[in-house]
Amino acid sequence: MDAREALVPPNPRDRKKAGLAFPDRRRTPRPPLAEIRRGGKLNLLPPIVVTGAVRMIEFLIVTVLGFAIYLGYVEQKDESLHLVYLVAVVIAATANMAIVQALNLYQMQAFSGFVRGFTRTAFAWTMVMAGMMALAFFVKVGADFSRVWIAGWYVSGLIALFGERLALSLLAKRWIREGRLYRRAVIVGGGAEAEQLIKALEASADTDIRIVGIFDDRGPDRVSPLVAGYPKLGNIDELVEFARNSRLDLLIVSLPVTAETRLLQLLKKLWVLPVDIRLSAHTNKLRFRPRTYSYIGNVPFIDISDKPIADWDYVKKWLFDKAVATLAVIVLAPVMLLIALAIKLGSKGPVLFRQKRLGFNNEQIDVYKFRTMYAEATDAEASKLVTKDDPRVTRVGRFLRKTSLDELPQFFNVVKGDLSLVGPRPHALKAKAADKLYADAVDGYFARHRVKPGVTGWAQINGWRGETDTQEKILRRVEHDLYYIENWSVTFDLYILLMTPFALIKGDNAY
Incomplete structure (x- = not known):
């Protein structure tokens, strides 16, 4: 697990998107703790905030361009159509956002691929303008709208969205290299449970975590130094110190729900940290209703504690x-x-x-x-x-x-x-x-x-x-x-x- 691998997403599909190879972790020596800490100095960019900001930016691009062209060209001819044009602009911007959402272009994975992302964005914008013109024709209000305004809005919208998606793809690739689009996670508890959990996470699509390593109080006679290819970094006391000196977003406890005494001992030490704490539930025979669980990819977890004041x-x-x-x-x-x-x-x-x-x-x-x-x-x-x-x-x-x-x-x-x-x-x-x-x-x-x-x-x-x-x-x-x-x-x-x-x-x- 060298410095380059420290930036590799755990999901094989995400690794391909990042353009990174599949290192053989089984033959990689345990990295120094200081090296792993250096890989997590930059703060996480919460996906809900990033995607929300992109929605807002694209809505504003469409709205501002539409009304600006109206004010610069159409208003000089007829000032009585303020409300008609404003309503049309807002409807178009909202429809564009809805179609882009339906095409899954507001997902983090879509931001780094420029060609695919812009092609679908351009398709959505074309559909919006075609729909607006068709609607105006069928309700017989097409004569109220300037053709120069429609053409100018469509072309300028394409150019602006091209620039926006290009800048977004460059930023996303940079954030992926820096690890800012993935939550840094550690597994608390090694052994067979942790190995099954890691394999389930790596086989699951659309995970947003990057596993840093394993922490367990048990010695090498009971827990291997490598679990599913990830190194054991220390015991629970060292985990608290690690979280104080490095960015850590998620603690995943791989102990079974039935280990109540051990869970209470762990949580008493870990709840003071400003991180999300999740209890693995994928191997539990006792099943609750689906709404009881949260999911990372397709893997179920029970929420123990949430990071306060997030997103x-x-x-x-x-x-x-x-x-x-x-x-x-x-x-x-x-x-x-x-x-x-x-x-x-x-x-x-x-x-x-x-x-x-x-x-x-x-x-x-x-x-x-x-x-x-x-x-x-x-x-x-x-x-x-x-x-x-x-x-x-x-x-x-x-x-x-x-x-x-x-x-x-x-x-x-x-x-x-x-x-x-x-x-x-x-x-x-x-x-x-x-x-x-x-x-x-x-x-x-x-x-x-x-x-x-x-x-x-x-x-x-x-x-x-x-x-x-x-x-x-x-x-x-x-x-x-x-x-x-x-x-x-x-x-x-x-x-x-x-x-x-x-x-x-x-x-x-x-x-």
Whole structure:
């Protein structure tokens, strides 16, 4: 399994489409873990988002061209036909989208083949225009439409769709080489069950996964170093570390449903990861109704856990974060300048304080704050939390911490992409509840890192902010964070943002 094979789709049919050979994995030595990690640095492009974007682009191409030609040529002769032409344009664009969909040209596999894709797209567009002219003839409204407009729209549409499908095929081929159109998956559990599962996946058409390897706690005397040609990469603890340092989209557990105790042990370790978790069901004798299962190709699985905020939800949250954070930076710029001036006049040292904190998937990020302590007393690792009347805090800093105005520079973190507007608050590396590190004080603490941390959050507006001098406080905070993750929506984010100022007025526990 060399670096080239790391980009090979598991499906033989997809391998042919990618133009790649069939390496003999059985005689390939186990690759270094670092090499496999390097193959997964780029983010997955969710198929539902890519196909949705292509639909939207082609709908806009047809609509904009049709109405633009009308405005440039026909409107000069008769301005009373705005509505007639607009309706015709929208109907044609919708019909084109429907025919392209029926021809399966909005599937990921169709994007990389330009000749076949454009030929069928041109056929669909021709059918739409022929249908429009036939409909206009039979309902006797053909005289209302300009022949120059129809011809110009048809030709310009073909040219624009040609360019769009050519660019799409080039992008798709690049994304295939980079592995961005396939979910990176690992099999949890080796042995005969894993081998049968892998063979079923490779024999199934239209799978969207690329198997990276196997993880199993059992030793080489019980699990072979190669399972169906794929290497065993480590045990379950190493899997958690692997997922922290490489892109991983899917965990497939190949244990039988009847192994309840073992499944619970595994899931207790794995549910903190921001990935989809599926339980293989293709060898189970106990069968449920079809709607109970999800499928990868033709292989059935039972859904155990889903990656939070995925697909279009991720896009909506990203747009919401960028738009609101950019607006906040512009509106609050005068306030931040005044705060910076007050800090400079109040004590020596820099205006901003940069602190390492744990972000999405336990990645370390630099979080910006206004400096609230004397420069010589700052604690970058938060090994000692700030308490009431803490002598390390400056007079200006006390006011900023009480009102949370010291957090305003974190809007720049949101624009940068390290933080979200709303989410679990990022904690310092050595933050403690009483005398315990947060991860030791709360079982499953790292599950809160399945999404990006936020400037504000559900826990904060419910009073769980500030000092964590007891284990109970951090426990309640984490419970609220997990509730937010499981119940996220844009409306929920907006509600938390609107309630944040009222929560700050109380100022409880913030020193």
